[in-house]
Amino acid sequence: MDDQHLMEKIVSLCKRRGFVFPGSEIYGGLAGTYDYGPLGVLLQENVKQLWYRRFVNERDDMYPIDAAIIMNPHAWEASGHVAGFADPTDDGKMFNVMFKTSVGAGEEATVAYLRPETAGGMFVNFKNVVDSMHPKLPFGLGQVGKAFRNEIAPRDFIFRQREFKQMEVEYFVRPAAWESSFEEWRLLMHRFAEEVGLSPSALHELDVPENDRAHYSQRTIDFEFDYPFGRKELWGLAYRGDFDLSAHAKASQVDLSYLDEETGERFIPHVIEPSLGVDRTVLAILASAYREDDMGGETRTYLALAPKIAPIKAMVSPLLKNKPELVAKAKEVRTALQKVHPWIAWDDNGNIGKRYRRQDEIGTPFCVTVDFDTLGEHPELADTVTLRHRDTGEQERLSIEEVAARLRAALE
Numbered sequence: 001m002d003d004q005h006l007m008e009k010i011v012s013l014c015k016r017r018g019f020v021f022p023g024s025e026i027y028g029g030l031a032g033t034y035d036y037g038p039l040g041v042l043l044q045e046n047v048k049q050l051w052y053r054r055f056v057n058e059r060d061d062m063y064p065i066d067a068a069i070i071m072n073p074h075a076w077e078a079s080g081h082v083a084g085f086a087d088p089t090d091d092g093k094m095f096n097v098m099f100k101t102s103v104g105a106g107e108e109a110t111v112a113y114l115r116p117e118t119a120g121g122m123f124v125n126f127k128n129v130v131d132s133m134h135p136k137l138p139f140g141l142g143q144v145g146k147a148f149r150n151e152i153a154p155r156d157f158i159f160r161q162r163e164f165k166q167m168e169v170e171y172f173v174r175p176a177a178w179e180s181s182f183e184e185w186r187l188l189m190h191r192f193a194e195e196v197g198l199s200p201s202a203l204h205e206l207d208v209p210e211n212d213r214a215h216y217s218q219r220t221i222d223f224e225f226d227y228p229f230g231r232k233e234l235w236g237l238a239y240r241g242d243f244d245l246s247a248h249a250k251a252s253q254v255d256l257s258y259l260d261e262e263t264g265e266r267f268i269p270h271v272i273e274p275s276l277g278v279d280r281t282v283l284a285i286l287a288s289a290y291r292e293d294d295m296g297g298e299t300r301t302y303l304a305l306a307p308k309i310a311p312i313k314a315m316v317s318p319l320l321k322n323k324p325e326l327v328a329k330a331k332e333v334r335t336a337l338q339k340v341h342p343w344i345a346w347d348d349n350g351n352i353g354k355r356y357r358r359q360d361e362i363g364t365p366f367c368v369t370v371d372f373d374t375l376g377e378h379p380e381l382a383d384t385v386t387l388r389h390r391d392t393g394e395q396e397r398l399s400i401e402e403v404a405a406r407l408r409a410a411l412e
C-alpha cells in the first residue's frame, strides 16, 4: 500500500467508524478543525490518561495544573509571542498565528489571545504553586489542554490543525542539573512512545542544530515520526534555560526566584520542557496500527492497537441472537467483564465472522463468544467461552474468570 493510499484509508476509517469527523461538516467544514467522535474520544482519553499517569501522577515531583485559555495579553508580550510567533505567508510577509479575541463589552473591550500553547499558563503559576505546595527543586507542572494557532496552511488531517491539544510539562531544575533532567525526560518520552504503540522504526530524534534553536535554548530535540505524508515533528523536548521565568518576572515585576532553603541561595530555576501534541500522537498511533491482511480468503482491515489504548476493550456476543438463553448468558459475561473495564461492546448482528471484522477494524483486542457449550451442552465445557484474538484470529476456550484475568492483565 502506498503512503497516499494509507492516509486516505486512515481518514476514511476514522470517519466511517466514528473516530474523527471534519469540523462543522454539515456546513461544509471549517479548515483546520476536526471533531472527535465517540471512538476517537475514547482513544484520545486513553492517551491523555496514560500521559497523566506516567508524566505526573506516578511521580513525586510533578503537579497538575489547569490554567485559563485566555490569559492577560501581557503574558504573551513577555513570552515573545506577540512580537514573534509568526510564520511567513506566500508573499513573504510575517503573519502572527495567534488567534485574537476581545474581552469585555463595548469601549471597555480589550484585545486578548487564545493561548497558542499550554506552557504560558504554567509559567505564570510558578509562584502560586511554590507558595501553596512548597515543592523542592527539581519539580514540575503538567497540563493537558487546548491550544490555538491560526496556521496559514492547515493540512494532513489532524496533524496540523488550528485548534488542537497539547500535553506539556515545565520542569524546573537547578541550572547545573539540566542535562540529567533532560536525559530523564528524553527516556520517558521514548517509553511513552513504546507504550502507546508507535512503530519504533518510524520514530526518530532530531537534535535541532544551534542556528535553528531559540537563542535561549542550549539543546532541543524534535521527536519526528514517519507519517504517511513524510517525516514530521511529533513532539518536542527543549531546554529553555531561565528565559521564561526571567521574562515573566521582568514584565510582571513579580519576583519569580526560588529560595533554596538548604543553601540560602536565591535564583531563577531553569526549565526543561517536554511538549507532546495529543492529535499528532493519535495520528501516529493510527498510522502505526493500521494493517491489512488476508483472513479466510478475504482482505481484512484491523488496527493493531495496544489494549490499553484501544477504545473498546472487548466485544461480547451470543452465537445466535434468537436464543434467549444464549443472550442472557452472554449479557452475564459482559457484565462480568465490565467489572474489569466499562467499555465492553455488545454485538449480536449478522454472522459471527462479520462481527469479528467490525471489531478488528476499530482495534478491539478481544472478542468473546457465548455458545451452547457455555450453557453446558457438554458439561465439561460449562461456563467456558471462546476468546478470539484480534491480530492472529486465534481462538481459545477459557473459563469466564480466565477471560476476565486475561483482560485485566492486558490493560495493566
Ligand code: ATP
Binding pocket: 117, 149, 151, 158, 159, 160, 161, 162, 163, 164, 165, 166, 233, 234, 235, 236, 275, 276, 277, 278, 279, 280
Ligand atoms: P510545527 O513546526 O510542526 O509547526 P511547532 O514546532 O510549531 O510544530 P511546538 O510549538 O513545538 O510545535 O508545539 C509543541 C507540540 O504541539 C508539537 O510537537 C505538536 O505535537 C503540537 N502541535 C503544534 N502545532 C500543532 C498543530 N497546528 N496541530 C496539531 N498539533 C500541533
